[in-house]
Amino acid sequence: MTAALASSWTLTMRYARQAANHFWYAVEDRSPGLLPERMAGVFLAALGRLASGGDDPAGRAALLAVLGRAYRQHRLLPHQRTIEAALTATVARHLPWTPELAAMWDRAAGQASAAVAGAAERAGDGPAWWPAEVIEHHRAGEGVAILTVRPWRRLPFQPGQAVPVSTERWPGRWRWYSPANAPRPDGTLEFHVRAVAAVSRALVHAVRPGDLLWLGPPGDAGLRLDPTCGADLLLAAGGTGLAPLRALVEQVAAAPARRRVTLIVGARTFTDLYDAISLDRLQRAHDWLTIVPALSHDVSAPPGGAGRRPHARPVPLHARTGGLRVRSVGHACLGRPPAARRRPARRPAPPRP
Numbered sequence: 001m002t003a004a005l006a007s008s009w010t011l012t013m014r015y016a017r018q019a020a021n022h023f024w025y026a027v028e029d030r031s032p033g034l035l036p037e038r039m040a041g042v043f044l045a046a047l048g049r050l051a052s053g054g055d056d057p058a059g060r061a062a063l064l065a066v067l068g069r070a071y072r073q074h075r076l077l078p079h080q081r082t083i084e085a086a087l088t089a090t091v092a093r094h095l096p097w098t099p100e101l102a103a104m105w106d107r108a109a110g111q112a113s114a115a116v117a118g119a120a121e122r123a124g125d126g127p128a129w130w131p132a133e134v135i136e137h138h139r140a141g142e143g144v145a146i147l148t149v150r151p152w153r154r155l156p157f158q159p160g161q162a163v164p165v166s167t168e169r170w171p172g173r174w175r176w177y178s179p180a181n182a183p184r185p186d187g188t189l190e191f192h193v194r195a196v197a198a199v200s201r202a203l204v205h206a207v208r209p210g211d212l213l214w215l216g217p218p219g220d221a222g223l224r225l226d227p228t229c230g231a232d233l234l235l236a237a238g239g240t241g242l243a244p245l246r247a248l249v250e251q252v253a254a255a256p257a258r259r260r261v262t263l264i265v266g267a268r269t270f271t272d273l274y275d276a277i278s279l280d281r282l283q284r285a286h287d288w289l290t291i292v293p294a295l296s297h298d299v300s301a302p303p304g305g306a307g308r309r310p311h312a313r314p315v316p317l318h319a320r321t322g323g324l325r326v327r328s329v330g331h332a333c334l335g336r337p338p339a340a341r342r343r344p345a346r347r348p349a350p351p352r353p
């Protein structure tokens with residue numbers, strides 16, 4: 001990202017509504033009926049963000065998943081030059097324009113367009129995004145919120161997938177979040193968000209019930225269960241990595257054939273187990289489920305084996321992993337046998353759009 005691209009885009013987004021209008025009319029002048037007017041704001045914000053850069057690879061993958069779908073849904077591929085020109089013209093309208101900026105935006109718009117063309121080929125069919133109303137916002141722990149959202153139209157997703165999410169407070173920034181539930185009859189989804197920086201802080205500290213979010217097409221995060229496989233499951237979660245694993249537990253609960261599931265939930269202390277009430281409810285409801293809190297800084301736990309560093313409460317599972325399907329997500333500080341001790345499990349790689 002060059003600083004000039006980023007700052008010119010930030011300036012343009014200060015007038016987001018006018019910019020969306022200008023962009024839509026610029027497209028409409030050249031190719032009438034191409035883009036629905038109601039889509040212009042979200043579309044422009046995403047395309048401008050992609051062109052001006054600033055996201056990590058996962059954030060960029062989320063943008064491409066959304067834009068790839070939008071290009072496919074509205075058959076925009078043959079009109080790429082129109083869209084690139086409209087993007088550049090929109091930025092030009094909002095700041096002192098120079099030949100250098102014009103050349104930079106021409107190039108950036110072309111590169112963004114090429115990336116989206118590739119994503120559109122890989123994207124499946126369906127809507128590019130789903131408006132969703134926040135119906136509950138619960139500050140579940142230090143820097144963590146549980147948001148329940150109701151999409152205006154049902155969002156089809158599988159437990160273990162992740163969904164690109166964007167808030168109007170940061171237009172154009174799309175981030176992956178994993179639904180913490182299996183699909184529900186009322187179509188609602190629950191997200192567990194830890195405040196890190198821009199988008200997640202807004203979701204935790206600023207978003208309120210009644211606010212609108214945008215959800216993009218769900219993507220695989222390497223966590224989906226094979227419904228034909230009945231092997232027992234060992235799931236290990238740290239922090240909000242619990243979300244997709246709780247969704248998998250709910251999926252097992254809804255399936256006709258039961259498999260034994262052990263869910264290890266890593267946290268520093270008991271009060272950091274931000275979803276304890278739902279976990280307790282699940283544990284009480286299902287005798288095939290064993291939930292094991294692994295607390296790294298719990299004063300009542302026996303001391304760890306490696307000197308002064310605090311360790312999770314030992315969990316006697318390492319001897320039983322043969323024949324189990326194992327999934328782990330998040331920064332779990334889980335007890336492991338010394339030979340197997342390694343770096344904490346990371347989130348899976350971002351889904352390929």
Ligand SMILES: Cc1cc2nc3c(=O)[nH]c(=O)nc-3n(C[C@H](O)[C@H](O)[C@H](O)COP(=O)(O)OP(=O)(O)OC[C@H]3O[C@@H](n4cnc5c(N)ncnc54)[C@H](O)[C@@H]3O)c2cc1C
Nearest residue numbers: 058162175176177178192193194196197198199200221240
């Ligand atoms: C498949 C997938 C599923 C995800 N599911 C969830 C989820 O259910 N709940 C959830 O809270 N988050 C989840 N994330 C992370 C989420 O997508 C965002 O990356 C995170 O919320 C930060 O976004 P941001 O806009 O606040 O910060 P950004 O502006 O994107 O990030 C600022 C900086 O912080 C770094 N960063 C990102 N995440 C972390 C972190 N956890 N700890 C330390 N540094 C970090 C980034 O690399 C970047 O350098 C998931 C990510 C992926 C790839």
